[in-house]
Amino acid sequence: MFYREAGQFKTTYAADMAIFPLREDRIGLAVIIVCAYALVFTGNSFLLQAVMIPFLVFSLAAIGLNLLTGYTGLLSLGTGAFMGVGAYACYKLTTAFPGLNIIICILASGLFSAAIGVLFGLPSLRIKGFYLAVATLAAQFFLQWCFIRVPWLVNYNVSGAIEAPLRTLFGVPIVGATATPETRYLVVLTLVIGLTWVASNIVHGRIGRAWMAVRDMDIAAELIGIRLLRTKLLAFAVSSYYCGVAGALLVFLWYGGAEYDVFNINQSFFILFMVIIGGLGSLIGSFMGAALIFILPIILGMVMPAILSPFGIGITAATVEHLRFMIVGALIIFFLIVEPHGLARLWQIGKQKLRVWPFPY
Amino acid sequence: MRPFENPVIPQRETLLAVENVSLAFGGVKALTDVSFDIRKGEIRAIIGPNGAGKTSMLNCINGFYHPTHGSITFKGEKRRRMRPSAAARGGIARTFQNVALFKGMSTLDNIMTGRSLKMHKGFFWQMLRYGPALKEEAGHRRVVEDIIDFLEIQHIRRTPVGKLPYGLQKRVELGRALAMEPELLLLDEPMAGMNLEEKEDMSRFILDVNQHFGTTIALIEHDMGVVMDLSDRVVVLEYGRKIADGTPQEVKRDEKVVAAYLGVAH
Ligand SMILES: Nc1ncnc2c1ncn2[C@@H]1O[C@H](COP(=O)(O)OP(=O)(O)OP(=O)(O)O)[C@@H](O)[C@H]1O
Ligand SMILES: [Mg+2]
Secondary structure, eight states, X not given: OOSXXXXXXXXXXXXXXXXXXXXXXXXXXXXXXXXXXXXXGGOOHHIIIIIIHHHHHHHHHHHHHIIIIIISOOOOSOHHHHHHHHHHHHHHHXXXXXXXXXXXXXXXXXXXXXXXXXXXXXGGGTOOHHHHHHHHHHHHHHHHHHHHHOGGGGTTOTTOOEEOOOEEETTEEEESTTOOHHHHHHHHHHHHHHHHHHHHHHHTSHHHHHHHHHHHOHHHHHHHTOOHHHHHHHHHHHHHHHHHHHHHHIIIIIISEEOGGGGSHHHHHHHHHHHHHHOTTOHHHHHHHHIIIIIHHHHHHHHHHHHHGGGTOOOOHHHHHHHHHHHHHHHHHHHHHHOTTHHHHHXXXXXXXXXXXXXXX | OOOOOOOOOOOOOEEEEEEEXXXXXXXXXXXXXXXXXXXXXXXXXXXXXXXXXXXXXHHHHTTSSOOSEEEEEEXXXXXXXXXXXXXXXXXXXXXXXXXXXXXTSBXXXXXXXXXXXXXXXXXXXXXXXTTHHHHHHHHHHXXXXXXXXXXXXXXXXXXXXXXXXXXXXXXXXXXXXXXXXXSEEEEESTTTTOOHHHHHHHHHHHHHHHHHXXXXXXXXXXXXXXXXXXXXXXXXXXXXXXXXXXXXXXXXXXXXXXXXXXXXXX
8 A cells, every 4th residue: 555656657768667666666665764774772782792783784785695506696605705815904994094994995805805706716717616615715714824924914923913903984994993882883883874875786687687697598698798807807806805995804803803714605605694584686685685594593582592491401602503593494495496686585575565556466 | 776775774883892801600600601792782682592691691791790701882881790780880781580579578568779870869868868868759759750650550669579479579679670770671581481462561561661761771582473573683592602693584484593492492
């Protein structure tokens, strides 16, 4: 009833090509954004620091991987390493140029992982699917080796860790030990919204169509005049950029410091699961996947003991952890079998039902 | 004695010349010493029994296969090897024997993708979308909508093409090729697997494209009735060799052609 396109006529192609053609969708999006900003006023540091900031960081990384795997059809297992490149690049930038605005450092650090991504994307012209995944796996291990073995990356710090120095924006600390969760959350939220907007613009235009064309039928794409190598490398560059920025955000606005181990292969799989569950080839799905994989276990961890204790079943933290792994694993298998297009597709189906409700179709 | 003259089509300039092309895959000779030309503005049919090398010929023309011998001259430019994307840039578009659409994309996006080469706004503008990129997009959308109207596929504009029936997929694929505004359009069995009505529609589209836009068309087709009705000239292949070349009437009377077709019992 309330979710209808009736009466909303498009008089120009530009209006029809809007990313959210339905007024209800635009209002919904605006409400979500306002609510997201309003979370700052809850003053709940746990919510911001342990739930929202990581959720946004992982969403950004998932968007990055989705651009490559979901939109362009190139499977990568090097996400963790590309995030690491961004984090280490940001560390080097901000220590080499202490006066440089930290936001600029974070955004520029993505350029380094984009360059590395292009380098490791070069084999993608010749190899596909499983073999390309193995090539990106090589990138994962090689880069992680660099993080450990190249002391220059950590400024010869004996601990081998990188640590976020104090950096301010308009006099307010946003990075470092004294930065409050509120300010860090605001910075992350704003950056993620901005970058998501850009990603959405790219995938809805010429470049996004070229990526999907390469994914769906590369021969036909080439015969249309799309240059395969260039298109694939651009996908690697943009994808790695997003992963790199996510990595920088992870260290500088969430952890506050990190070792090489943060960017291991598990991180790559973690992001890949988000993309698969959220929906390949969907930006909204990237957020949904990140929410399901990251936030659902937190909720389970809080809810499960509460549910089970009235029955006299005591549950240890370790058991909760195991249950979380099992539930997430089951969900992944469920989605792979039942709905390979992930949560995003379920969301779409739900919206379609709502659009014609109360009629079946 | 007056010289006998055919009521011939005016001699038009050659758009594409295939000279002594041979193509082999290992031991299999797909094409052997084939020569023919395609003139500007004509509909040129390529026919022959299964496995005759028709698809291989198209693949050579648009650079997907590289002939082992011989050369192909397009718009006066002779070439031995060419990337398919260069052929596209040169103005050659094609459809495939087994539909090769972008399955996950809508009809609209598939045809819009055909405009890729004509869109020039770079990465920076694409990131912003609003402004020049969207303006360019809207301009191309208008052209694409014209193609959609022309092919009468308005109702499936937003449907993912993977869900469409075969006949409509072939139509969308033609639309995508048309979106490139090609000079030479290669159609590989555009009517295979269609019912009579769909065939009539497709024939009408092909004729319209040829007449209204002046597009030169090379057409592979098994249905002889369609070939006779549509084409200006026909080249016949058998076992990778050219066995006849001429107007539909000439070819139909040719003994070798008759034998080839009776041989495979069509
Ligand atoms: N990529 C390839 N590798 C090996 N052999 C090939 C290849 N492409 C074609 N051939 C062979 O070349 C010959 C000609 O094939 P082609 O597809 O050109 O025939 P066609 O005339 O299009 O037949 P149809 O009417 O069945 O489409 C066949 O013997 C085929 O097996
Ligand atoms: Mg064929």
